[in-house]
Amino acid sequence: MGNTKNYDNDLKSKLSHLRLHPAYLPHIGLSYNEARAKVLIIAESHYLPKRHNNKFLVIDWYKNPKSFYESIGNDKGWFNTREVVKTYQNSKTLDKGHGIFRNLEIAYQEIYPEIKLFDECVYLNYFQRPSEVEGETINIHTIDSKVALENLMVINEVLKPNKIIFVSSKAYDNFISNVSKELxxxxxxxxxxxxxxxxxxxxxxxxxxxxxxxxxxxKQKFQRIMMPKIEI
Structure with missing residues (x-):
């Protein structure tokens, strides 16, 4: 995957969070470095299967990950960003949770029929922990906002995108509420x-x-943003 290994080393060296939770490393498209629009697409959050609903503490996720991982057993694949995208890319049927990827890809192929979006973009969830309930929106804690913004700033520094698009109003609103003008x-x-x-x-x-x-x-706004060198 191109320079993914180098990117990963840089990201983990700058973010202790990603050293503790490498499953949260962003998806980086195979052709990202040559992409027409080097774009970061940011969704909201992962989640765990229903059997873990409301059964883990936020503080354990950030401060005591060993306890968290012991409590979820073999379900960490549910929040492995790269594995989730890979599963979508390799699946012959569309799972309920993969509609976001399919609709984004359809919109992009209407502009560039020869290119698959997830071969070119970087994709991540803004909030850097799973939500409390399967398929539901995350309950935001102060530490979630802090780590999410730190993560975004480092990803921007390392991957140097030329556009960032939030595809979650909850994530975008949280970003706007917490980012300083300097950042x-x-x-x-x-x-x-x-x-x-x-x-x-x-x-x-x-x-x-x-x-x-x-x-x-x-969808049309997304397509307008993805077009290079036009008013956005």
Whole structure:
């Protein structure tokens, strides 16, 4: 996967969190370095199967990972970002949780039919721990916001994207609430679109997604951002 090993070494050297939880290393597309739009796509959070609902402590995840991993047994694949994307890429059927990947990929192929998005992009979840309940949104703690922002800043430093797109309003709102002007100035363009599979606004028009008063869908806004060298 190109320079993934070098990227991984840099990321883990700068972030103790990723040394403790290497499953949270971002997916890096095979062709990321040559991509037309070197983009970071940021979703919300992973989750664990129902049998673990509300059975782990947030503090254990961040401060006592050994206890956490002992409690979940063999289920750590549920929050391995690269394995989740790989499973989607290799699956012949679409699992419920993979709709986000499929809808993003369809939108990108309408612009560039010859390219698969996840061969070119970097993908991660903003919040750096699983949510408490399978398939549900995460309950945000102060430490979640802190670690998420630290992680994003280091990923930006190491991978040097030219665009960052949030595909989760909850993650984007948390980012905006916590990032300082000094840190935001270190980032490239940062935008957001509605969730590609969980929000009806992905396929519904709104003036807030368009330019100069035009109403477009969340999907069309995503496509506009992905196009190089145009007004975004």
């Amino acid at each position: 935001k100035d270190q980032l490239p363009y940062v935008g957001s679109v509605p969730h590609p599979s969980a929000s009806s606004w992905w396929n519904r028009k709104s003036k807030k997604y368009g330019l100069k008063g035009e109403a477009v869908t969340g």
